[in-house]
Amino acid sequence: MKRALITGITGQDGSYLAELLLQKGYEVFGLVRRSSLCNFDRIKNILNKIKIIEGEISDYLSVAPIIEQYQFDEVYNLAAMSHVGTSFHQPMYTIDVDAKGPLNLLESILKFSKHTKLYQASTSEMFGKAYSKSTDWEGYEYKYQDENTPFMPQSPYACAKCMAHQLVRIYRESYGLYACSGILFNHESPRRGEQFVTRKITKWIGEFERWRNHKFYPTSIPPFDPSYGNPEDAICFGTCENGKNYFPKLRLGNLDAYRDWGHAKDYVYGMWLMLQQDAPDDFVLATGKSYTVRKFLEKAFALIGISDFTPYVVIDSAFYRAAEVDFLLGNAQKAKDKLKWVPFIQFDDLVEDMVYSDINGVF
Numbered sequence: 461m462k463r464a465l466i467t468g469i470t471g472q473d474g475s476y477l478a479e480l481l482l483q484k485g486y487e488v489f490g491l492v493r494r495s496s497l498c499n500f501d502r503i504k505n506i507l508n509k510i511k512i513i514e515g516e517i518s519d520y521l522s523v524a525p526i527i528e529q530y531q532f533d534e535v536y537n538l539a540a541m542s543h544v545g546t547s548f549h550q551p552m553y554t555i556d557v558d559a560k561g562p563l564n565l566l567e568s569i570l571k572f573s574k575h576t577k578l579y580q581a582s583t584s585e586m587f588g589k590a591y592s593k594s595t596d597w598e599g600y601e602y603k604y605q606d607e608n609t610p611f612m613p614q615s616p617y618a619c620a621k622c623m624a625h626q627l628v629r630i631y632r633e634s635y636g637l638y639a640c641s642g643i644l645f646n647h648e649s650p651r652r653g654e655q656f657v658t659r660k661i662t663k664w665i666g667e668f669e670r671w672r673n674h675k676f677y678p679t680s681i682p683p684f685d686p687s688y689g690n691p692e693d694a695i696c697f698g699t700c701e702n703g704k705n706y707f708p709k710l711r712l713g714n715l716d717a718y719r720d721w722g723h724a725k726d727y728v729y730g731m732w733l734m735l736q737q738d739a740p741d742d743f744v745l746a747t748g749k750s751y752t753v754r755k756f757l758e759k760a761f762a763l764i765g766i767s768d769f770t771p772y773v774v775i776d777s778a779f780y781r782a783a784e785v786d787f788l789l790g791n792a793q794k795a796k797d798k799l800k801w802v803p804f805i806q807f808d809d810l811v812e813d814m815v816y817s818d819i820n821g822v823f
Contacts, residue, residue: 461485461487462486462487462534463531463533464481464534464535464536465490465491466478466488467537467539467565468581469490469503470502470503471539471651471653472649472652472653472724473538473728474490474536475502475503475506475651476649476724477536478503478506478510479506481732482510489513490511490512491513491539492514492515493514493515502651517557517561518556518560519564520564520567520568524567524568524571527565527573528572528573531573532573533575533577534577534578534579536579537565537580538581540557541558541617543653543656544585544617545781546617547616548616554620557620558617558620558624559620559621559623559624562624562628565578566637566639570631574635574637577640578628578637579731580624580625580640581731582641582644582742583617583618583644584643584788585613585618585621586625586643587609587611587788588785589612589785589787590611591605591789592604592606592608604748604790605746606744606790606791607643607742607743614783615781615782615785625641625643625742628742629641638740640734642727642743642745643742643743643745643790644727644744645744646721647721647723647745648723648724648814649723649725649813649814650662650817651724658721659818660712662817663818665760665818666818667818668695668707668764668772669764669819693708693709693774694707695707695709709772710773711774711776711778712757712773712774712775712776713775713776713778713780715775717786717787718750718787719751719753720749720750720789721756721810722745722746723804723809723810726745726804727745730743730799743792743794744790744791744792744794745795746792747806748790748792750789751807756811764815764819
């Protein structure tokens with residue numbers, strides 16, 4: 461039985477990966493920070509099948525004894541401060557977790573468990589505004605990002621991930637460790653954190669749909685009081701007196717940013733495949749299709765019978781990034797050729813899965 465450690469096991473990717481490894485007969489361990497309030501919602505269905513270890517990824521003296529004691533076959537480092545916008549407000553914390561954390565794992569594996577294979581979660585955000593160009597068979601030029609595209613990070617989060625990515629390469633080449641990075645483009649699911657734009661949209665739709673059907677007013681959204689806010693920022697059905705029957709509109713930032721969106725279930729399988737190869741290497745995982753936030757909105761609202769989302773959305777400059785990444789489109793040909801990995805869940809199916817899960821309150 462292989463023994464695997466997943467840092468960030470309580471997150472979207474960690475929960476799906478844990479389920480996958482259990483299906484494959486692994487003994488699964490999850491590293492979590494010590495906290496008085498542990499959020500195990502995403503792994504509550506498998507808590508009795510995994511082992512939880514308390515530790516702090518940014519503290520070498522916390523990480524090293526764990527690696528030395530358990531001698532894992534595989535370590536999947538998914539722990540991160542992963543919200544791009546927040547990284548501008550908490551840059552030092554982001555560096556501690558997203559750059560120093562992987563370094564602590566690399567050093568611990570090098571000193572105490574050199575046979576351990578390490579997967580590092582890199583990100584398409586590292587490309588920033590950079591892209592490669594090519595020409596299709598009809599002579600049309602198109603742009604994309606792959607393993608050869610240079611990095612041009614546009615946020616503290618992306619900078620920290622770039623540092624970790626290069627450290628993995630250095631330790632692999634210098635010390636012969638089996639260490640690899642997956643450069644994953646945006647991957648979503650009903651388990652996505654609610655601060656990310658896709659889940660923010662589908663969570664709002666789920667709560668709005670229940671309110672519109674007069675089932676209940678969501679506790680996660682405070683009632684809109686028109687005496688303190690702009691009534692144009694709320695939706696009103698029926699008689700709207702004394703703040704009743706108002707529902708706050710969905711507040712978003714840039715709707716014209718392009719993203720390559722896939723489903724997290726497909727992507728965690730790609731992570732596992734990377735550690736099953738004869739030699740370590742870095743791979744891009746992506747669908748090869750890019751859509752705007754606007755298109756995601758259109759698809760999501762159409763599922764509840766609304767063809768024009770604009771009356772329900774407020775564009776708020778507070779949700780714009782300090783430095784925007786306008787276009788991400790991944791080329792995963794290397795992963796297809798060497799890993800035999802392909803994404804199965806298409807964009808429309810992803811949106812549908814997220815919307816209906818939030819309407820039904822299930823993830």
